[in-house]
Amino acid sequence: MSTATIAGSGALVLWAFLALLARMAAGVPPLQLTALGFAVGGALALAVVAARGRLGLLRQGGVAWAHGVGGLFGYHALYFAALAFAPAVEANLLNYLWPLLIVLLSAPILGLHLGPQRLAGVGLGFAGCVLLVGAGASFPAGAAFGFACAVGCAVVWAVYSVTSKRMAAVPTEALAGFCLATALLAGAAHLAFETTVIPDIRQWTAVALLGAGPLGAAFFLWDEGMKRGDPRLLGTLAYAVPVASTLLLLAGGEGVLDWRTGAAALLVVGGGILAATARG
Template sequence: MTGPQERQRATALGAISILMWSALALLTVLTGKIPPFQLAAMTFAIGAIVGGAWIIAQGRALRAAMAWPPRVWLLGVGGLFGYHLLYFVALRQAPPAEANLINYLWPLLIVLLSAPIGGERLRAWHLGGAVLGLAGIVVLTLGRGEVGFAGAHWPGYLAALGCAVVWAVYSVTSRRFGEVPTDAVAAFCAAAAVLAALCHLAVETTVWPATTGAWAAVAALGVAPVGAAFYLWDIGMKRGDIRALGALSYATPILSTALLVAAGRAAATPTLLLAAALVVGGAVLASRDLWRRAA
């Protein structure tokens, strides 16, 4: 049974993964022209090495991280690799703005699924917080003036919706596999790296990083957004407040955009502040139980 303090700690660790994911867009831009599946293979491999090093440093056997029944592998590899596969398809078959908007239904789905799958009690403020967060993303996307859903892109829209469903189901269902330690994520990352490499060899031409900075960006991606973030997210989903983390997840695109602005890769707009206010308000509302407990 998870106690209040452990629950708060696990939620905080899950929130750190959200901060790490906010650097995903900027770091990806800094990697240069590396094809998507090749980049996924490289970064998942680094993420697996990070997890493996942690397991060894803790005095545990690597083999133990792999000894799980097929349903555990299906959930882990299906969640990590399945999400990225659908995401790449969505970006190729639909405009990025629309694809990302649909993809970011996953935090709302996490909140909605927290009751039937995660065993949480869903209150009005949890749902309200998630809806506010979604409103923030809609404001951010519409503020760019880039959205115009067209019927010709429906395969990409479906793939983006698949992204949202896969990641939400993977995240919340992890709660039902609480007996599986986070060490197993290292094995999932390794399997995802192999699958991504196979997809790369089948459909892409290899392009290696052109500069030292690009190599550093690849390494940073593998260590944090595609490495440590998955381990922390696993802890948060298994022992933290799923509803609060779902609403907090809407901070990812806001922080991501802010980082791009700070790095001179995007322009600041008034809608960014409004979107940020909606997301923060939604996160505070959905995390009401945690604030009460802390008080």
């Protein structure tokens, strides 16, 4: 495993805490949470880039800015909305369609080989998601919107991640600017569509941790992994994250582990293991 792929794996560890920290900030509207989290993450990243004397690397073309800001803003606004409007455990697992989609999109976009074993792994992961929200599942009114947001953010992040390989010339340091631009865009959208909530100590703590980890350092690690590592391996290793993330949610008192959720998680992880052990 290359150093770049190891770096991408580090991002997966940090993202396992994303759902729990987002639920810790429950009560803060999704767009406001996106703005605050990225303001913290972007400010920390900018400080590191400035200390290294590399602020000039923030000057990038319009395509790079559209790709970076579009991916970061689109995914997280939809993700936080999913957790706000749908049961956290189920929405979080649906969000993890994105590793499955990364594996699938690597073939048409990057020309990488999939093979029958990877496709079988993808099929198992998809079956787990169908079991989670399919026939017989019961959810509160309004959950459908949250689930749609969860699927939407999975699509956005998969496309962003796979196309990052095409943006290899864009330095990782530019992410500091993308994070701050995402904070500004989310802030403007929040003022236009939401009512501002003044966070309490618990919510501010969650925002700070989100900005330092899942909305900060994780992006730099993931950028390195997707641009210079193996996107197929990272996409399949990411199947371990929904289980870790779900267990952290359950430990935090968010949801109950019933047979449907447990079976869905096993299918998702089993598919990931099957795909990750494929040769070539």
